[in-house]
Amino acid sequence: MTAVNTEVTALLGVYSRVGPLFVAGEGSELVAEDGTRYLDFVAGIAVNALGYNSPVIRDAVTRALDTGLIHVSNLYRTEPGEKLAAELTKSFGGQAFFCNSGAEANEGAFKFARKWSGKTDIVAFSGSFHGRLFASLAATDRPDYRRPFEPLLAGVRIIPLGDRAAARAAITERTAAVIIEPLQGEGGVRAVPDAFLAFLRDLCTERGTALIFDEVQCGLGRTGTLFAYEQSGVTPDMVTLAKPLAGGLPMGAILVSDAIAAVLGPGDHATTFGGGPLVATVALEVLRTIAEPEFLADVRAKGEAFGARLQALAKRSPHVREARGRGLMWGIELADGEIAAPIVAAARERHLLVLTAGPNVIRIVPPLNISRADLDRGATILEEVLS
Numbered sequence: 189m190t191a192v193n194t195e196v197t198a199l200l201g202v203y204s205r206v207g208p209l210f211v212a213g214e215g216s217e218l219v220a221e222d223g224t225r226y227l228d229f230v231a232g233i234a235v236n237a238l239g240y241n242s243p244v245i246r247d248a249v250t251r252a253l254d255t256g257l258i259h260v261s262n263l264y265r266t267e268p269g270e271k272l273a274a275e276l277t278k279s280f281g282g283q284a285f286f287c288n289s290g291a292e293a294n295e296g297a298f299k300f301a302r303k304w305s306g307k308t309d310i311v312a313f314s315g316s317f318h319g320r321l322f323a324s325l326a327a328t329d330r331p332d333y334r335r336p337f338e339p340l341l342a343g344v345r346i347i348p349l350g351d352r353a354a355a356r357a358a359i360t361e362r363t364a365a366v367i368i369e370p371l372q373g374e375g376g377v378r379a380v381p382d383a384f385l386a387f388l389r390d391l392c393t394e395r396g397t398a399l400i401f402d403e404v405q406c407g408l409g410r411t412g413t414l415f416a417y418e419q420s421g422v423t424p425d426m427v428t429l430a431k432p433l434a435g436g437l438p439m440g441a442i443l444v445s446d447a448i449a450a451v452l453g454p455g456d457h458a459t460t461f462g463g464g465p466l467v468a469t470v471a472l473e474v475l476r477t478i479a480e481p482e483f484l485a486d487v488r489a490k491g492e493a494f495g496a497r498l499q500a501l502a503k504r505s506p507h508v509r510e511a512r513g514r515g516l517m518w519g520i521e522l523a524d525g526e527i528a529a530p531i532v533a534a535a536r537e538r539h540l541l542v543l544t545a546g547p548n549v550i551r552i553v554p555p556l557n558i559s560r561a562d563l564d565r566g567a568t569i570l571e572e573v574l575s
């Protein structure tokens with residue numbers, strides 16, 4: 189039995205933590221205090237792309253520690269951050285800024301958009317999740333997360349996803365940035381049609397607005413290409429990244445086009461820890477591993493086989509409305525009136541960890557290097573739970 193933790197600890201109660209106390213991890217499994225192994229389709233919410241106890245990450249951490257440099261101020265030069273920036277911008281171009289989380293990356297991108305455009309406002313979309321700070325929360329379509337903290341940043345509008353007329357009306361001469369997840373995560377694992385992304389690209393270019401793709405969850409190999417936007421044929425002005433970037437160490441990044449980089453100079457933005465030598469050394473190895481064409485092809489192949497199983501399940505289970513996803517990011521939308529939380533709990537009872545994405549979607553974001561056998565094992569448990 190997995191218990192819901194009811195004890196009060198010294199940790200602030202902003203999370204409803206469930207299940208056992210985890211003490212170790214190996215590959216795609218977490219190990220509880222009593223030795224029970226849990227197959228992990230959560231992966232730290234799309235963070236642990238290379239699984240637990242990865243030799244790539246262990247070696248990188250050790251190598252970084254051997255230099256004696258965990259942190260050096262951004263007032264000085266160090267090699268790992270410079271190399272990482274070069275590697276990350278290889279295909280996108282432009283320059284990179286490093287920070288410590290996804291929300292922080294989006295907040296920075298909004299500032300950069302304002303300086304570049306000389307405008308103030310932001311447009312985001314229904315179902316969005318961009319973080320929990322004042323600007324990123326203002327662009328997040330979760331009224332329950334927002335309400336207690338209002339007023340948030342002014343001048344932010346959330347419009348229906350895919351609605352061209354609403355976009356034409358909302359994206360005006362005052363709009364500094366449009367932010368969108370090419371594949372929404374928290375909002376229910378929903379891919380944005382390529383044609384809508386292309387439409388936004390044209391509109392933003394016409395209005396002098398920066399187009400930001402939030403790839404904090406869907407980027408860095410998750411959908412089977414290094415960046416999710418590559419599959420759409422649409423290139424944004426900025427890409428925000430975080431979650432898997434440094435293999436579980438906190439790190440975010442903003443990739444910035446040459447035109448936007450050109451208006452930013454010393455003093456415009458900063459963060460003490462951003463891109464320090466330890467996190468950057470680890471991120472460089474994570475990135476090199478994920479960016480290998482064979483690694484990405486494997487993510488696509490595993491995702492297709494796994495997704496086909498979920499879609500077959502959707503056809504035969506009365507509890508499932510639809511299974512949708514790309515690469516190793518999948519959502520199972522439940523039938524009308526069904527809620528995801530009890531399904532997540534039932535899977536946990538069978539030692540499989542999955543997530544929700546909104547009230548009625550089960551979200552699956554396993555390590556990208558998960559074995560086919562582990563994917564099959566998890567799919568079988570999901571089939572049992574949803575039958």
Ligand code: PLP
Nearest residue numbers: 289290291317318319373404405
């Ligand atoms: N953007 C997206 C798409 C996310 O999924 C998340 C987190 O789930 C964030 C931003 C915020 O990232 P963080 O929790 O690192 O601040």
